[in-house]
Amino acid sequence: LEAAQEASVIKLVNEIILEAVNERASDIHVEPYEHHMAIRYRIDGVLQEAPVPPQMHRFAAAIISRIKILANLNIAERRIPQDGRIKFNVGGRQIDVRVSVIPMLFGEGVVMRLLDKANVLFTLPQLGMDERSFGLFKGLIDRPHGIFLVTGPTGAGKTTTLYAALNAIVGPGLKVLTVEDPVEYNLTGVNQIPVNAAVGMTFEKGLRAILRHDPDVVMIGEIRDLETASAAIQAALTGHLVLSTLHTNDAASAPMRLIDMGVEPFLISSTMIGSMAQRLVRRICPKCKTDYEPDRAHLPHDLVLAPGDKLWRGTGCPNCRNTGYRGRSGLYELMVMSDAISEKIIERAPSYQIVAVAKQGGLRLLREDGWDKVRRGLTTPDEVVLCTAG
Known part of the structure; x- marks a missing residue:
């Protein structure tokens, strides 16, 4: 028995x-x-x-x-x-x-x-960026040095984006090293180092060690403190491309978070090449997707639709466990550094002022990317509101 x-x-x-x-x-x-x-x-x-x-x-x-x-x-x-x-x-x-x-x-x-691995997309085209953001992002990760930060809450797909970036740039002519906590997936051609707090192997220690390994590109799983931030800045100043993540709600808050940690604004403005906020929204299930005439009185006020525009939703089927959704797609807010943004950082201006300057340079907010995906029938207004609230 x-x-x-x-x-x-x-x-x-x-x-x-x-x-x-x-x-x-x-x-x-x-x-x-x-x-x-x-x-x-x-x-x-x-x-x-x-x-x-x-x-x-x-x-x-x-x-x-x-x-x-x-x-x-x-x-x-x-x-x-x-x-x-x-x-x-x-x-x-x-x-x-x-x-x-x-x-x-x-x-x-x-x-x-x-x-x-079969369920995770590690190629840039599959991340779901719009054409303009995709081109800008590709240009940023092809740069020889500087810091690029991906921001968002836990579970927003930040690591997946960085892995896709590394896969896009890895090759025989580049030495690519990462420090991660933990290493989630092993990437071919990338030297990955796990953080081990039990023996004192921190992000900062790992980063300082790998700079002696003659890297071209360095990925740090997350910048959590001043020590790691300082080491990342130092790496960028000495001619390395540094990719990392931060927990901030939008792209414009990334430099401010580094300042809050204690990094000098002039160091941020001279090393940071851009930042990108992201979220994941559920995609409408393709098997039970239907269009409908929305009640405009109940739509979010900033969702702009042309007269006669329809929206889509999933009615629920076995393919999506009756949720109406299957799979996820990213929403992206990509801020490329400019002289005007650098000036604002040096002034320690609040993030809303950085957003205003960045919008003049073409910044598209997370919510705007979300509405674009709603109009294209990829997701629903509810999902965008849920992911961009607060």
């Missing part, structure tokens, strides 16, 4: 991961409650419940133990958080699973992050 139970638990865990992969989930949440166990998948950025049979609650501890065994974690330790990795093979595809286990009130909670 015990062997049969063990076999069924092994099968169950495999099925949970397999279903998540087939549904294109980015994360699996296994959540213990007093009288039941919940399993949820994050699909296209939104958590969705998976049906869980009532008897599964009895196997909750065994399911968690099985996941911990796969991730090489200590199954006897239930008092402290643990992190591990699982390599999972699905139909010849290697899926990398990052596992986080945390003790909770009614048992251990698990979140598994699925890293599936």
